[in-house]
Amino acid sequence: MPELAELKFTSDYVNQVSEGVTFVKAEKNPIHKCDDLNIPFTKFKIKAKSKGKEMVLYFLDHYSDKFVTVRITMGMSGHFKLTHTGEEAKHSHLKFYSDADTTLSFVDVRRFGKWKQGLSWSEDRGPDPTTEYKEFWDKVMTNLTKLKKPLFEMLMDQKYFNGIGNYLRAEIIFRAGDVDPFLPAGMQFARYPKLLDLCRDIPLLAYAKGGGAIKDWDNPFGDGAITEKFMLCYGNKTMSKRKDRNGRTFWYDPKWDDVPASRDDLGDYLYERGGLAR
DNA sequence: TGTTTATGCCGAC
DNA sequence: TCGGCCTAAACAC
Structure with missing residues (x-):
């Protein structure tokens, strides 16, 4: 977990x-x-x-x-x-x-x-978005041009998003509503600063919601610990899913289903939707 | 009985 | 960037 x-x-x-x-x-x-x-x-x-x-x-x-x-x-x-x-x-x-x-x-x-x-925090992992928000914010916003991967894949990069994993990226992006998960991350952070807040607030919400239930480590997966109310997207049958480039399942709002899943077709999509050069 | 899937890295090409 | 590292549960047949 x-x-x-x-x-x-x-x-x-x-x-x-x-x-x-x-x-x-x-x-x-x-x-x-x-x-x-x-x-x-x-x-x-x-x-x-x-x-x-x-x-x-x-x-x-x-x-x-x-x-x-x-x-x-x-x-x-x-x-x-x-x-x-x-x-x-x-x-x-x-x-x-x-x-x-x-x-x-x-x-x-x-x-x-x-x-x-003999070691403390890893040098190649970023600040904690919940406890070191300002450093987290600075690190992302001063490196926007480096965040070229699509948002849904970028959020798994521990160099910038230490602590975000497969369920948190799904819940963050789902709650961002109007933010296209398949456009380059740097562009989306520039357009939607609320994404930074969500990277802090959704993990905090997971912590708050799970507080009473996850204590039973004998049964950490089976008791629906964080599910009701918190887990809106990840693992939800009414949502869409596709594999990312690392083979991880990405759960997302079906309203983004028209975004091409093939990398070959994505160039045209970026040109139309992202204002990028081909 | 066999296949797929799982909240993550990690290192060999 | 892709397979490898592991066990076990859920699912397919």
Whole structure:
């Protein structure tokens, strides 16, 4: 489930269940390709922060001010789960054991999630549109000429839109209403500054709507957590869909169905609708 | 029983 | 830019 809002939930969850807890050991599942962790403390606290689609975990020494960091991404299925020790979920790939017979596990069925010790936020990912809005706005608006890909594909570029993924781009574009998703992104941001606001407000809405429901990580996908009221477009049978150039399904309002899906025909379309040279 | 699909990257051409 | 990385559930036959 992990886009910007879910990373915030995950970070919240780690902080909630780790509050006041002392951890004593970190362990990696050998099947996972990422490097083992080396937490150089015998007793430590854990704290988490999220930014876009990344998390940073802080391991704080019980006996000093020293700490180490681990940067984590969630892939398609990553999440954290606190259990009794010995009852960790299948597909737990990192386990942090407390001194109270509990384990905080990083659970990830598909193993697309990654971690690396000693790192903080990635240099090649942009600001978080919800917590660093001004930097986000500046970065987009000062690079309009570089945003040449169509809006619906550009919104997945983490260099500018850190935290936006496949469902958020669908919901952002759907709510933008009159904004053609298939025209070049830079042009659309220049024409419709409200797009910048939506890149902040829709992830915030997802966070607000999901607040009560996503906590049940035993059943993160099946309970319609964010669906009613929030998920208007993504996965909706009455909407249209097509594959983007990366093979991801893009859900959109059927009113844009006349936009050519073939790249060969798109040149003429841009000339007519976008005012661009052929 | 086989195929398609899944909220994401990542690196080899 | 395209296939690869993974498991599991939903769907097709």
